[in-house]
Amino acid sequence: MRVIExxxxxEMSEKAAELILEKIKENKHANLGLATGGTPVGTxxxxxxxxxxxxxxxxxxxxxxLDEYIGIDPDNPNSYHSYMKAxxxxxxxxxxxxxxxxxxxxxxxxxxxxxxxxxxxxKGGIDLQLLGIGTxxxxxxxxxGTPFASHTHVVELAQSTREANARYFNSLxxxxxxxxxxxxxxxxxxxxxxxxxxxxxxxxxxxxxxxGKIDEEMPASALRKHSNVTLIADKxxxxxxx
Ligand code: F6R
Numbered sequence: 001m002r003v004i005e006x007x008x009x010x011e012m013s014e015k016a017a018e019l020i021l022e023k024i025k026e027n028k029h030a031n032l033g034l035a036t037g038g039t040p041v042g043t044x045x046x047x048x049x050x051x052x053x054x055x056x057x058x059x060x061x062x063x064x065x066l067d068e069y070i071g072i073d074p075d076n077p078n079s080y081h082s083y084m085k086a087x088x089x090x091x092x093x094x095x096x097x098x099x100x101x102x103x104x105x106x107x108x109x110x111x112x113x114x115x116x117x118x119x120x121x122x123k124g125g126i127d128l129q130l131l132g133i134g135t136x137x138x139x140x141x142x143x144x145g146t147p148f149a150s151h152t153h154v155v156e157l158a159q160s161t162r163e164a165n166a167r168y169f170n171s172l173x174x175x176x177x178x179x180x181x182x183x184x185x186x187x188x189x190x191x192x193x194x195x196x197x198x199x200x201x202x203x204x205x206x207x208x209x210x211x212g213k214i215d216e217e218m219p220a221s222a223l224r225k226h227s228n229v230t231l232i233a234d235k236x237x238x239x240x241x242x
Pocket of ligand 1: 140
């Protein structure tokens with residue numbers, strides 16, 4: 001795993017945006033895997049700034065999000081559909097039909113999971129997957145114990161994940177209990193992966209990721225089995241490593 005140490009959140013965001021922009025320059029038809037949560041907001045801000053100033057175009061890019069809550073309307077401000085529009089899609093020139101997010105309101109969720117994996121495969125797979133990491137080591141919504149062989153699937157969210165995400169809702173009760181997420185195996189199928197981590201809260205997870213056992217109890221440790229992963233982490237997230 002390549003590790004890029006940066007001073008702070010802003011530097012992490014700039015570096016991540018740089019890698020994404022390099023990928024688009026290399027291939028204007030790039031397939032990008034995207035994440036939500038607090039960590040990538042700064043990266044998206046950098047991409048928007050670049051789009052405004054340098055006119056990088058996303059007309060031929062396709063995006064694939066990692067996950068979506070089950071049972072909230074796509075128009076709900078807390079859905080990941082809304083998050084992606086507000087933080088990126090509404091500010092760049094990507095056609096809506098080229099942005100893909102699992103449908104957490106599908107009538108048959110098992111079929112939706114199969115459809116999502118198949119669609120990614122049919123479109124040629126993901127060239128660069130952006131990831132954040134949970135304090136318990138989750139990636140996507142793959143909580144500890146998720147099989148490394150998992151494809152897109154329905155998950156029950158860990159209490160710690162619901163509590164961490166409650167900041168976006170009026171109360172913990174409103175945080176959905178279930179979500180659809182790309183599986184560990186779907187994530188590892190990406191040709192390249194960029195994992196972001198900022199802040200002391202992530203220090204234990206980053207230590208375990210780099211030095212702990214490769215074990216399903218630590219979902220992110222699966223990334224050590226992939227040959228093209230770049231971790232961009234700030235000093236606080238790397239605190240336990242030194
Ligand atoms: C989001 C996702 C999650 C987050 C993780 C960290 O699409 O899949 O794995 O990356 O929960 O969240 P933040 O960035 O809010 O600390």
